[in-house]
Amino acid sequence: MENQTFIIEDELKKLPGKPGVYLMHGEKDEIIYVGKAISLKNRVRQYFQPSRNRGAKIDQMVTHITRFEYIVTDSELEALVLECNLIKEHRPRYNTMLKDDKTYPYIKATVGEDFPRLLFSRDMKKDGRSRYFGPYTSAGAVKDTLDLIHKLYRIRTCSRNLPKDTGKERPCLNYHIKQCDAPCQGYISKEDYQKSFGQALDFLGGHYEPLLRSLKEKMEQASEQMEFEKAIEYRELLNSVKQVAQKQKITSSSMEDRDIVALARDERDAVVQVFFIREGKLIGRDHFHLSAGAAESEEEILDGFVKQFYAGTPFIPRELWLQYPITDSEVISQWLTAKRGQKVRLVVPQKGEKERLVELAARNAALVLSQDKERIKKEELRTIGAMNQIGALIGIGAVRRVEAFDISNTSGVESVGSMVVYEDGKPKRSDYRKFKIRTVQGPNDYASMEEVLTRRFSHGMEEAKNLRAEGKELSFGSFTRFPDLIMMDGGRGQVNIALGVLEQMGLSIPVCGMVKDDFHRTRGLYFNNKEVPIDRHSEGFRLITRIQDEAHRFAIEYHRSLRGKGQVRSVLDEIPGIGPARRKALMRQFKDIEAIRNADIQELAQTPQMNQKAAEAVYHFFRKTGGHSFCGGMCADVKTHDNQ
Numbered sequence: 001m002e003n004q005t006f007i008i009e010d011e012l013k014k015l016p017g018k019p020g021v022y023l024m025h026g027e028k029d030e031i032i033y034v035g036k037a038i039s040l041k042n043r044v045r046q047y048f049q050p051s052r053n054r055g056a057k058i059d060q061m062v063t064h065i066t067r068f069e070y071i072v073t074d075s076e077l078e079a080l081v082l083e084c085n086l087i088k089e090h091r092p093r094y095n096t097m098l099k100d101d102k103t104y105p106y107i108k109a110t111v112g113e114d115f116p117r118l119l120f121s122r123d124m125k126k127d128g129r130s131r132y133f134g135p136y137t138s139a140g141a142v143k144d145t146l147d148l149i150h151k152l153y154r155i156r157t158c159s160r161n162l163p164k165d166t167g168k169e170r171p172c173l174n175y176h177i178k179q180c181d182a183p184c185q186g187y188i189s190k191e192d193y194q195k196s197f198g199q200a201l202d203f204l205g206g207h208y209e210p211l212l213r214s215l216k217e218k219m220e221q222a223s224e225q226m227e228f229e230k231a232i233e234y235r236e237l238l239n240s241v242k243q244v245a246q247k248q249k250i251t252s253s254s255m256e257d258r259d260i261v262a263l264a265r266d267e268r269d270a271v272v273q274v275f276f277i278r279e280g281k282l283i284g285r286d287h288f289h290l291s292a293g294a295a296e297s298e299e300e301i302l303d304g305f306v307k308q309f310y311a312g313t314p315f316i317p318r319e320l321w322l323q324y325p326i327t328d329s330e331v332i333s334q335w336l337t338a339k340r341g342q343k344v345r346l347v348v349p350q351k352g353e354k355e356r357l358v359e360l361a362a363r364n365a366a367l368v369l370s371q372d373k374e375r376i377k378k379e380e381l382r383t384i385g386a387m388n389q390i391g392a393l394i395g396i397g398a399v400r401r402v403e404a405f406d407i408s409n410t411s412g413v414e415s416v417g418s419m420v421v422y423e424d425g426k427p428k429r430s431d432y433r434k435f436k437i438r439t440v441q442g443p444n445d446y447a448s449m450e451e452v453l454t455r456r457f458s459h460g461m462e463e464a465k466n467l468r469a470e471g472k473e474l475s476f477g478s479f480t481r482f483p484d485l486i487m488m489d490g491g492r493g494q495v496n497i498a499l500g501v502l503e504q505m506g507l508s509i510p511v512c513g514m515v516k517d518d519f520h521r522t523r524g525l526y527f528n529n530k531e532v533p534i535d536r537h538s539e540g541f542r543l544i545t546r547i548q549d550e551a552h553r554f555a556i557e558y559h560r561s562l563r564g565k566g567q568v569r570s571v572l573d574e575i576p577g578i579g580p581a582r583r584k585a586l587m588r589q590f591k592d593i594e595a596i597r598n599a600d601i602q603e604l605a606q607t608p609q610m611n612q613k614a615a616e617a618v619y620h621f622f623r624k625t626g627g628h629s630f631c632g633g634m635c636a637d638v639k640t641h642d643n644q
Contacts, residue, residue: 006067015041020072026064033094034086036079061094084311096304105142107133115162115183133204150179153200262323264366273365287368316340383425389540394527406489408555417452418555453501486511514548585609597622
């Protein structure tokens with residue numbers, strides 16, 4: 001449905017009285033809010049009734065709504081799941097948004113294997129063959145824990161299929177440094193290995209006391225026997241285990257998995273603190289920044305956080321202890337229960353130890369908020385604020401996504417194009433793209449840029465067409481998201497090239513050029529046929545400089561990689577049947593080309609990696625060409641330049 005034909009009053013009459021999700025669109029047809037409703041008819045109508053007390057944030061949002069759409073679901077639970085997915089995908093401006101998008105690491109125990117392993121993992125899959133420990137608050141914590149376990153219990157790290165591959169390869173380095181008992185060689189039985197692995201699982205579960213006693217006894221025994229090196233080794237292991245054990249600062253008699261969730265807020269921002277308690281022990285904590293309006297209540301903020309956070313985390317605890325009751329507690333409990341496969345309770349503690357722990361989480365959240373407030377302001381000024389400065393400078397309003405393009409070549413050789421992407425003032429490296437110039441010969445930057453832009457936007461339009469035909473969201477495409485602003489590394493010429501490409505494709509995207517001075521430093525912007533002056537001390541100017549430097553770096557890096565691959569070659573590469581492995585073997589055996597040229601067929605055939613046919617090919621090549629196909633027989637250098 002097109003915006004110009006959308007009459008809100010008429011569309012409100014068509015709303016069904018069924019559960020579902022509604023999406024509000026802004027002036028640029030972007031999604032600015034996503035919500036769920038038990039009755040779409042009743043809920044959506046409320047936004048357009050001026051008499052209702054909706055709050056300042058909603059009042060402001062309503063002024064930007066140009067149209068809405070909705071998706072009907074069978075139940076409120078389905079609507080909740082869909083709402084979470086759409087918020088995460090579109091990140092609407094007026095939803096309470098998590099500023100962090102963290103994926104927590106876990107330790108995965110492959111208990112379904114005969115000789116199980118302990119692995120680093122960020123995904124939790126219910127395959128029935130694995131057990132997970134965590135989440136851990138950092139990848140470093142996982143690595144340190146795994147390193148300690150390998151020293152203590154000698155658990156294998158290889159991916160060999162055991163016992164099938166037993167004895168097929170030599171034991172790895174871990175065996176020689178006494179961090180593996182080499183089950184790949186049959187040096188330890190399955191029963192003994194499983195026993196050691198069980199002890200490692202007990203350690204991960206927080207059962208430290210037996211290990212601490214054992215290490216202390218071994219240290220004292222080694223010391224008595226004057227084996228001081230062993231004693232020092234046991235002492236270091238003992239200290240490492242104590243460090244891990246000391247991190248468990250909160251314990252509970254109830255061996256339940258639970259998360260404790262509390263928040264602190266000010267006029268603009270909120271911080272949510274989460275304590276992760278597993279089997280009665282605090283294994284970690286983390287905080288999350290949210291954008292929250294002054295009109296939003298603590299209950300609304302907490303509601304938004306729970307839905308967004310637990311939509312993305314693979315592990316669902318048995319209980320959530322919350323600081324405030326949330327509106328959708330019943331349906332959220334149903335949703336989390338379905339995800340976990342067991343009953344999940346949402347609890348708001350009122351007294352005793354439970355209430356004290358929630359208050360502790362709240363105090364930690366307040367501390368983080370006060371400490372990070374100034375840092376967040378500076379970061380936002382440097383990123384989102386700088387993007388807004390650029391948009392205001394050239395008069396196009398808010399800018400969220402910028403794509404910058406550059407060309408790199410050496411005298412027209414190996415011409416390449418680069419596309420770097422900045423979203424909300426930060427580089428989005430997953431969206432960076434490289435282009436090897438196909439149709440342009442020689443150093444023609446304008447023609448090369450025309451090819452790059454044509455390929456980028458035609459690919460995006462083709463992807464969008466195919467996804468629509470398949471009934472899929474455009475977010476599945478790698479080129480389907482178009483920028484709010486295109487920035488060219490250059491002035492009038494490059495800008496006009498870009499505008500010409502966009503006009504041919506029927507696209508309307510603002511284009512500006514990043515102009516440099518005589519010293520190759522960023523000077524300003526070229527927009528609408530004139531150079532726009534910029535305050536060199538502003539964050540907008542600094543961001544433009546970063547974008548320009550990044551586009552140039554990315555193009556140069558790609559160009560160098562292509563140039564390096566084709567620049568140096570060996571004369572041996574010209575011989576049929578001689579690949580990299582045989583070339584290395586020959587140079588290792590004979591040291592230089594001259595010795596290879598003088599060798600007979602038998603000597604060549606005895607070289608590792610060589611056979612009779614390959615030896616004959618090398619022998620006859622040098623007798624036929626003199627071994628200088630690139631030098632015309634006038635030099636003995638083995639390296640040549642390839643300008644293909």
